[in-house]
Amino acid sequence: KNKMPSTIISGVFRSWITIFGAPAKILTDNGGEFNNPELRELGASFNVKIMATAAESPWSNGVCERLNGVIGTLVSKVSEDANCDVHMVLAWSVAARNAFDNNFGFSPNQLVFGFNPALPSVFTDKLPALENVLASDIV
Structure with missing residues (x-):
């Protein structure tokens, strides 16, 4: 698995934003591939609110x-x-x-x-x- 932030961002952009448009929100866990400045920058660029589940609470996701x-x-x-x-x-x-x-x-x-x-x-x-x-x- 490639969990690099750039891979995740590329996947979100190519597989969702370019096809369906930007979502209002993206809910993630606190993994490093999601909790990073690059994903927050993507969110800011497309007016997408990036939200994370609470740490150590898998039931919330x-x-x-x-x-x-x-x-x-x-x-x-x-x-x-x-x-x-x-x-x-x-x-x-x-x-x-x-x-x-x-x-x-x-x-x-x-x-x-x-x-x-x-x-x-x-x-x-x-x-x-x-x-x-x-x-x-x-x-």
Whole structure:
């Protein structure tokens, strides 16, 4: 693993900010890859509030830890296909996780973007969260 601040910042910039725009906040733990002047400078440049969980309190970051655990399980299953490189394995794992987590009856994609994701039909057959209702109809 490369946990250098420059690697983390590059990943946040290339994989989130350039695609979706800057988030209002980023919540991190107190690891050195996150708690550094470079990440704070990125936050200042894009008007992003950088927040950290309290030290020695992993329970305060439970949602993030749970998400990473689910993605880790998906990565291990998807990576059983020897023909996939690590970037493709991670992309498929994140896509699968985002497609099927139905908080309040909606996937994360629906809550963030307001519409259903374009998925292969094998992923979408008769899923109630993907049928005829938009997040904006409820929220």
